[in-house]
Amino acid sequence: MAAAHDHPCQFPDPGGIDGLGSVLPVSFNLLGARPQLTNPESLMPPTGATLETQAAAVESIIATATLAEKVGMMSGQGFFASYRASDGVWGAEPYRAGGGIERLGLPPLWFTDGPRGVARGRSTCFPCSMARGASFDPGLEQRIGEVMGIEARAQGCTLSGAVCMNLLRHPGWGRAQETYGEDGWHVGVMAAALGTGIQAHNVIATVKHFALNSMENARFTVDVRVDERALHEVYLPHFKFALDAGVASVMAAYNKVNGEYCGQDPVLLTAILRGEWGFQGFVHSDWVRGVYRIYGAAAGLDVENPEPLVFGDKLVDAVNNGAIAPQVIDTACRRILTTQFRFACAEDPLPEYPESLVACDAHRALALEAAEKSAVLLENDGVLPLDAARIGKVAVLGRLAALENTGDNGSSRVRPPAVVTPLQGLIDHLGGDRVLTGDERDLAAARAAAEAADVAIVIAGYTAEDEGEFIPGDIALGEADRADAAGAGKPSPPTRNHPIGGDRIDLGLREDQVALIEAAVASNKPVIVVLVAGAAVLVEGWRDRVGAILQTFYAGMAGGTALARLVFGEASPSGKLPFTVARDAADYPFFDRDAARIDYGYWHGYAKFDRETLTPRYPFGHGLSYARFRYRAPTARVLGERIEAAVAVRNEGDVTADEVVQLYIGVPGRDAERPVKSLRGFQRVTIAPGETKIVRFSVAVETLRWRDPTTHGWRLESGVHRVLIGGSSAMLLEASVRL
Numbered sequence: 001m002a003a004a005h006d007h008p009c010q011f012p013d014p015g016g017i018d019g020l021g022s023v024l025p026v027s028f029n030l031l032g033a034r035p036q037l038t039n040p041e042s043l044m045p046p047t048g049a050t051l052e053t054q055a056a057a058v059e060s061i062i063a064t065a066t067l068a069e070k071v072g073m074m075s076g077q078g079f080f081a082s083y084r085a086s087d088g089v090w091g092a093e094p095y096r097a098g099g100g101i102e103r104l105g106l107p108p109l110w111f112t113d114g115p116r117g118v119a120r121g122r123s124t125c126f127p128c129s130m131a132r133g134a135s136f137d138p139g140l141e142q143r144i145g146e147v148m149g150i151e152a153r154a155q156g157c158t159l160s161g162a163v164c165m166n167l168l169r170h171p172g173w174g175r176a177q178e179t180y181g182e183d184g185w186h187v188g189v190m191a192a193a194l195g196t197g198i199q200a201h202n203v204i205a206t207v208k209h210f211a212l213n214s215m216e217n218a219r220f221t222v223d224v225r226v227d228e229r230a231l232h233e234v235y236l237p238h239f240k241f242a243l244d245a246g247v248a249s250v251m252a253a254y255n256k257v258n259g260e261y262c263g264q265d266p267v268l269l270t271a272i273l274r275g276e277w278g279f280q281g282f283v284h285s286d287w288v289r290g291v292y293r294i295y296g297a298a299a300g301l302d303v304e305n306p307e308p309l310v311f312g313d314k315l316v317d318a319v320n321n322g323a324i325a326p327q328v329i330d331t332a333c334r335r336i337l338t339t340q341f342r343f344a345c346a347e348d349p350l351p352e353y354p355e356s357l358v359a360c361d362a363h364r365a366l367a368l369e370a371a372e373k374s375a376v377l378l379e380n381d382g383v384l385p386l387d388a389a390r391i392g393k394v395a396v397l398g399r400l401a402a403l404e405n406t407g408d409n410g411s412s413r414v415r416p417p418a419v420v421t422p423l424q425g426l427i428d429h430l431g432g433d434r435v436l437t438g439d440e441r442d443l444a445a446a447r448a449a450a451e452a453a454d455v456a457i458v459i460a461g462y463t464a465e466d467e468g469e470f471i472p473g474d475i476a477l478g479e480a481d482r483a484d485a486a487g488a489g490k491p492s493p494p495t496r497n498h499p500i501g502g503d504r505i506d507l508g509l510r511e512d513q514v515a516l517i518e519a520a521v522a523s524n525k526p527v528i529v530v531l532v533a534g535a536a537v538l539v540e541g542w543r544d545r546v547g548a549i550l551q552t553f554y555a556g557m558a559g560g561t562a563l564a565r566l567v568f569g570e571a572s573p574s575g576k577l578p579f580t581v582a583r584d585a586a587d588y589p590f591f592d593r594d595a596a597r598i599d600y601g602y603w604h605g606y607a608k609f610d611r612e613t614l615t616p617r618y619p620f621g622h623g624l625s626y627a628r629f630r631y632r633a634p635t636a637r638v639l640g641e642r643i644e645a646a647v648a649v650r651n652e653g654d655v656t657a658d659e660v661v662q663l664y665i666g667v668p669g670r671d672a673e674r675p676v677k678s679l680r681g682f683q684r685v686t687i688a689p690g691e692t693k694i695v696r697f698s699v700a701v702e703t704l705r706w707r708d709p710t711t712h713g714w715r716l717e718s719g720v721h722r723v724l725i726g727g728s729s730a731m732l733l734e735a736s737v738r739l
Contacts, residue, residue, distance in 0.1 A: 042105025045345050054341040062330050069101045070333045071315045079306030091119035094157045098303035099336050114162020115178055116407055117414035118151040124363040125416035128407045130534050131374035131553035133180030134575035136660040137684045138193035145197020147363050152203045153353040160198050163207045165191035165238055166214050168579055169604045170591040174216030174467045174503040177534025177554055178412055181578025182605035185679045188241030195247035202343040207242050209253035216470045217502045217593040220289050223256040230602040232707040240277055248281040248339050263291040269300025282335040294318045302332040359417050371555040371562035377573035377624040383526040383547030385569030385626055395436045395453035396423050397446050397520055398460055400532055407554040408468020408501050416557040422459050425560025440512040443519040450523035458520050460513040461532030468501035503593035507585050508538045521545045536581045574658035576623035580606050583617045606729050607675035619730035621662050627653030636723035636735035643699040643737055647725040651687040660684050661695045666722035672706050677724055
């Protein structure tokens with residue numbers, strides 16, 4: 001397909017953005033997609049302004065604005081009214097999320113969510129982040145980010161919450177689908193790619209949720225306890241990686257860390273983020289319950305979203321009575337304005353951003369590419385790929401086969417113009433007369449369909465009812481206990497009869513789905529199970545009776561088309577697991593979705609499995625292919641402050657396919673206990689049959705340091721370091737270097 005900045009889409013005549021409300025005297029030109037300020041006394045620097053001009057404008061605004069105006073920049077506005085007006089449809093309008101002074105002609109920031117697409121209008125729906133994590137393809141992720149930036153701009157948004165990058169500590173986490181996996185290095189690389197892609201079109205990206213937000217049901221109240229080494233070595237480095245790459249904003253998490261809410265924690269927001277890391281952008285809260293005390297402003301929270309429930313007039317009063325220093329307000333406004341101007345004054349890559357770009361053909365093609373590259377072939381006894389010329393009929397079984405199931409129904413929900421379900425994709429590929437159906441509700445009929453077919457494909461897994469952002473039955477996004485903010489006597493958004501989403505308790509399939517698999521197996525026809533889920537699914541009890549298992553995650557709007565191409569060999573599965581699949585749920589770290597307090601230790605994921613010599617069902621980085629790859633001749637050397645490594649990879653199969661080559665480093669571990677190995681590089685390469693490619697890596701030595709809690713600094717251990725390269729975390733060749 002064409003590059004993300006080269007769109008073969010037709011541009012319409014200029015028009016307005018429907019539903020975009022603003023209290024500022026601005027007009028929106030859809031083709032320019034920038035607010036056109038009508039205030040002749042505007043202090044907004046023009047497009048093309050130098051950094052010096054932008055800085056001067058920031059200082060002029062801070063000197064000119066009143067205290068109330070500056071505090072007004074430090075919160076969102078109008079969300080409750082907008083949410084009510086849209087009958088509780090998240091993303092029906094861009095949300096004003098800080099910034100903006102009407103008198104001085106300054107536009108606010110307009111927020112849209114993610115991360116599987118722009119949560120606004122009828123946008124392109126990509127596979128969920130966990131699926132894209134399985135692609136191990138940061139180049140693809142950057143192109144997806146560019147599309148999100150384009151579609152955000154085309155729909156009036158300038159701030160994106162698409163970059164979710166909390167670690168998958170346990171696969172039961174309800175919002176696992178929104179992040180990239182269990183390994184911090186991998187998560188950081190993928191998140192940086194998405195964020196910089198979004199920002200290529202002058203939409204500010206924000207990383208979320210800072211920090212240690214890996215539980216869903218108790219996210220508003222849980223106190224996560226963590227020691228210094230685990231915090232700095234495990235749960236924070238990926239955030240720093242993305243911010244160092246240039247992602248310009250941070251969203252604070254709901255939970256507490258070591259006794260303090262993240263949105264008002266001076267350790268996280270000032271000492272670490274600004275002091276130790278040197279972050280220059282702004283920090284905003286998560287929605288509604290993101291800050292509880294005025295001192296959050298002094299702790300480093302620049303913007304309270306979506307309304308001034310804690311800041312606003314209370315913050316003005318706190319400054320006037322001496323509880324908050326005036327410099328706190330000026331510093332927050334300086335961060336907001338400096339970041340906003342850097343993007344608003346930059347030249348756009350595209351000459352215009354019309355709505356016709358939203359979900360256009362090029363973007364849909366990218367969604368299909370992502371779905372194909374994300375699927376992980378877990379097992380295959382030779383049944384895949386299917387040969388369409390030799391297959392008469394296919395039984396497509398399971399309630400999920402015909403369901404538009406792109407992920408959870410929380411803030412990440414995208415409403416694309418169309419979704420290709422697994423059933424529709426297979427019908428489109430084979431023709432309706434060659435596809436038989438059945439599901440869990442009638443096992444006898446499902447077995448009969450399998451018996452009448454040459455092969456059975458069972459679609460099993462989860463939906464937004466089972467996992468995702470936890471949406472209580474009485475959801476009102478804070479209005480129920482904030483009647484003054486919503487407006488007395490005015491109706492709240494609609495409520496549900498029962499909760500949906502949240503953390504999983506059971507990591508296996510539902511009993512009726514297992515029974516469906518058994519019914520298909522009883523037909524004595526080959527059975528392929530397709531898993532739809534945001535993270536690990538335990539497969540014990542049925543895996544050894546089926547011919548193949550393919551995990552497609554939540555595969556986006558083109559998932560059904562991708563599935564057909566994958567099972568019939570038009571594309572080879574090339575995804576790799578971004579998490580470890582256990583044989584026993586007890587092998588994962590302790591998890592209590594209703595915990596008031598929980599300890600996040602140093603060990604999770606493949607590091608825990610290695611340390612405890614646990615054998616996973618499928619290791620991190622595992623994924624089969626229709627090709628056969630052989631690794632040989634690993635080499636490694638130290639060159640300056642980097643480790644240079646290489647390996648030869650040969651395709652000994654008969655199809656061209658992609659392989660994800662992974663590099664891990666094992667440190668001596670004498671000075672402090674460390675993981676047996678840690679991922680420090682990965683590359684996706686396309687290799688033709690009979691072709692050998694030399695894959696090279698360069699690892700910065702500083703990424704191998706450990707945090708010394710006695711000095712609160714970083715130390716590099718000397719001695720022999722193992723350099724491990726292969727196709728998964730369990731299939732590695734070894735070289736070594738001495739540091």
